[in-house]
Amino acid sequence: MLSINILESWAKGSVVLEKEVLSPVTKARELIESSSFNCSSSDNMDDSLTNLQWLQEFSIRNTSGGQYVISNNQHQSNLYEQHLHGDAPASPLEGDLACICMPLTPGKPTATALCSLPSMAEYGYCAEEIDYKTNPHIKPPYSYATLICLAMQASKKSKITLSDIYTWITDNFCYFRHAEPTWQNSIRHNLSLNKCFIKVPRQKDEPGKGGYWKIDPEYAQRLLNGAYKKRGMPPVQINPTLKNQLRMSSQPETVPETVSTNISDALHSTHNSKELLEEFENINGHDPNLAETTLFDTRSAVKGSKRKYTYDLWNSVAKSPSRSESTLEEPKVLESLEGNFDWEALLNSVMNGDFSLDEGGPLSPIPQDEDLMAHGIHVNPLEAFVSSAESSLLMETQRDSDVNVDKETFFATDFLQNPWSEEENRPDLLCISNADVNQLFDVEHSFSDDFDSTILTLL
DNA sequence: CCTTGTTTAGGTAGAG
DNA sequence: CTCTACCTAAACAAGG
Numbered sequence: 001m002l003s004i005n006i007l008e009s010w011a012k013g014s015v016v017l018e019k020e021v022l023s024p025v026t027k028a029r030e031l032i033e034s035s036s037f038n039c040s041s042s043d044n045m046d047d048s049l050t051n052l053q054w055l056q057e058f059s060i061r062n063t064s065g066g067q068y069v070i071s072n073n074q075h076q077s078n079l080y081e082q083h084l085h086g087d088a089p090a091s092p093l094e095g096d097l098a099c100i101c102m103p104l105t106p107g108k109p110t111a112t113a114l115c116s117l118p119s120m121a122e123y124g125y126c127a128e129e130i131d132y133k134t135n136p137h138i139k140p141p142y143s144y145a146t147l148i149c150l151a152m153q154a155s156k157k158s159k160i161t162l163s164d165i166y167t168w169i170t171d172n173f174c175y176f177r178h179a180e181p182t183w184q185n186s187i188r189h190n191l192s193l194n195k196c197f198i199k200v201p202r203q204k205d206e207p208g209k210g211g212y213w214k215i216d217p218e219y220a221q222r223l224l225n226g227a228y229k230k231r232g233m234p235p236v237q238i239n240p241t242l243k244n245q246l247r248m249s250s251q252p253e254t255v256p257e258t259v260s261t262n263i264s265d266a267l268h269s270t271h272n273s274k275e276l277l278e279e280f281e282n283i284n285g286h287d288p289n290l291a292e293t294t295l296f297d298t299r300s301a302v303k304g305s306k307r308k309y310t311y312d313l314w315n316s317v318a319k320s321p322s323r324s325e326s327t328l329e330e331p332k333v334l335e336s337l338e339g340n341f342d343w344e345a346l347l348n349s350v351m352n353g354d355f356s357l358d359e360g361g362p363l364s365p366i367p368q369d370e371d372l373m374a375h376g377i378h379v380n381p382l383e384a385f386v387s388s389a390e391s392s393l394l395m396e397t398q399r400d401s402d403v404n405v406d407k408e409t410f411f412a413t414d415f416l417q418n419p420w421s422e423e424e425n426r427p428d429l430l431c432i433s434n435a436d437v438n439q440l441f442d443v444e445h446s447f448s449d450d451f452d453s454t455i456l457t458l459l
Numbered sequence: 460c461c462t463t464g465t466t467t468a469g470g471t472a473g474a475g
Numbered sequence: 476c477t478c479t480a481c482c483t484a485a486a487c488a489a490g491g
Contacts, residue, residue: 143480143481143482144481144482145481162462162463162464163462163463182483182484183482183483185483185484185485186481186482186483186484188462188463188464188465189464189465189466189482189483189484190481190482191463191464192464192465192466193465193466199464207491208491209461209462209463209490209491210462210463210464210490210491211463211464
């Protein structure tokens with residue numbers, strides 16, 4: 001039962017997580033993956049936030065350790081076929097190819113993904129898994145701001161240097177190792193222009209050049225009553241320098257790794273890119289871009305014919321519809337009952353206590369069966385997921401809009417309010433609280449000792 | 460000289 | 476068509 005309260009506390013900013021209780025969900029997800037759960041939908045790919053297809057696409061980590069379970073080829077082929085024919089509903093992670101499959105190796109920052117976009121097929125990436133960590137051809141579908149934020153989160157530090165950002169990105173995304181260094185200019189541009197990023201001057205006694213960067217908590221406060229905008233995933237971009245090469249080859253060419261992929265210890269590489277992205281998605285509705293737009297909803301003010309980049313989150317928030325309004329406008333509920341559903345809703349259902357996972361104690365052994373508890377009743381894990389999500393969504397419709405806190409915004413706000421601990425190397429609230437479902441389900445990923453100490457601190 | 464940081468300018472693409 | 480989000484390029488300055 002604790003997992004529910006855990007997540008509820010998590011939503012409130014105080015996090016209580018246990019290691020073992022989530023394993024049944026892992027099992028459940030395995031079942032979901034292996035099941036023939038079929039979400040027939042005519043939704044286009046942009047309806048990703050209310051879609052269950054992506055859930056089916058999840059690969060589940062093997063709880064026994066070792067290699068992660070990767071989606072079987074047949075499954076991938078089906079997915080690809082569906083995408084090609086346009087009849088496959090898009091997942092919240094539609095463009096987030098890194099989030100479809102799990103790393104092959106625990107703790108190894110591989111963003112393995114199923115390629116399922118026609119543009120990728122054009123270059124021979126059909127039904128292939130893409131590992132952003134090793135694949136230099138495909139540009140990760142994440143904005144620079146997202147990447148910066150991920151790097152910051154990965155650092156587990158309150159501040160991070162520009163070079164650390166570079167390092168993290170190149171360590172986790174092979175594309176940028178092979179790409180022209182202009183992307184670094186874009187990174188700097190983002191840091192400077194985006195008001196959510198604030199520069200922390202380096203102390204005089206600190207060696208090195210340049211300052212540190214962190215997220216401005218002020219904007220977290222401003223975001224409290226704000227809304228966010230969701231934007232679809234950017235198109236997959238092929239490394240232009242490799243396009244011709246890819247065209248020449250009918251098979252995706254394996255480009256040898258020329259750069260070591262070792263992650264800086266200072267960056268606490270236990271957070272790989274995929275996990276971080278998932279965390280963001282979990283916070284912000286599973287859309288990495290949403291993560292960005294939530295956290296760094298930028299606004300460019302047009303002055304005459306000249307655009308000035310202000311990246312003014314405050315203006316954006318002020319002009320955004322109220323939270324309740326945006327909630328009322330969300331058509332997620334019905335869609336979810338029609339076969340599309342929101343992973344966040346599922347998560348919320350867990351938070352609301354609708355979804356009981358553990359019949360033992362907080363530290364009870366990992367159950368070896370696939371049982372789940374929903375409202376005290378044994379249920380099929382798959383059913384549990386679906387029913388809990390649906391019940392949650394139904395409850396959502398009946399809830400007063402004032403009471404119905406927009407958890408996406410809340411999570412994002414929570415993140416911005418508590419981006420990082422001031423204490424170096426201490427797992428901050430974000431890093432814990434937004435531990436995504438994958439991580440929650442991931443026994444192996446586990447929780448560090450300092451995590452436990454942090455929980456005690458928070459309590 | 461290189462890195463870092465700021466600023467300006469122009470472009471693409473999706474959504475309304 | 477406009478707005479918005481995001482990207483790319485480039486110029487420039489400052490500092491190690």
